[in-house]
Amino acid sequence: MGELMNNILTVLGLLVLLAACSFAEADKGEVSSGLREVLAAYATENELSMDEVQKELASLTWNAEYRSKGGAGIIASSTYVDVLGSENVIVVDGATWTGQQSDIVEVVFVVEGRVRPQLRAADADSAIMVMFTPTYIRYFDFGGNRSGKYQRAITGE
Numbered sequence: 149m150g151e152l153m154n155n156i157l158t159v160l161g162l163l164v165l166l167a168a169c170s171f172a173e174a175d176k177g178e179v180s181s182g183l184r185e186v187l188a189a190y191a192t193e194n195e196l197s198m199d200e201v202q203k204e205l206a207s208l209t210w211n212a213e214y215r216s217k218g219g220a221g222i223i224a225s226s227t228y229v230d231v232l233g234s235e236n237v238i239v240v241d242g243a244t245w246t247g248q249q250s251d252i253v254e255v256v257f258v259v260e261g262r263v264r265p266q267l268r269a270a271d272a273d274s275a276i277m278v279m280f281t282p283t284y285i286r287y288f289d290f291g292g293n294r295s296g297k298y299q300r301a302i303t304g305e
Contacts, residue, residue, distance in 0.1 A: 221285060221298035223276060227258055229285045231298045236280040238263050247280065250300060254280045 219232035230237035236247035
């Protein structure tokens, strides 16, 4: 299944590239048709049904680990951010930290299960930096060398 997953990820990347290159020159119908052709060729080459390919692509797209689910953006296995609220919120190991209002830019660090306003040099290799802005929540995991962002969906006033 690992090789299948790598093949699907490769095709997905090619599809995105195809769409990006073709979109400026074609209407949406032509782009959609081209994507379907690439998927059909991939399914045939790998002896898969189109239903299997579509289910796997949906799983990769919608169930990705770092995609916001139900208003929670997953940063690490036990670290989440609230993308829906009117305040900057991080949940670490079940404990909730609440910061400024969501329209205020704020940067904090998660170190050893605690949210801190500053980063000590000794903690740099294991810290996760979280930056809240009015439109996005961005993070960088120094220890895991990962980063990402979630678009905010403010539900207040």
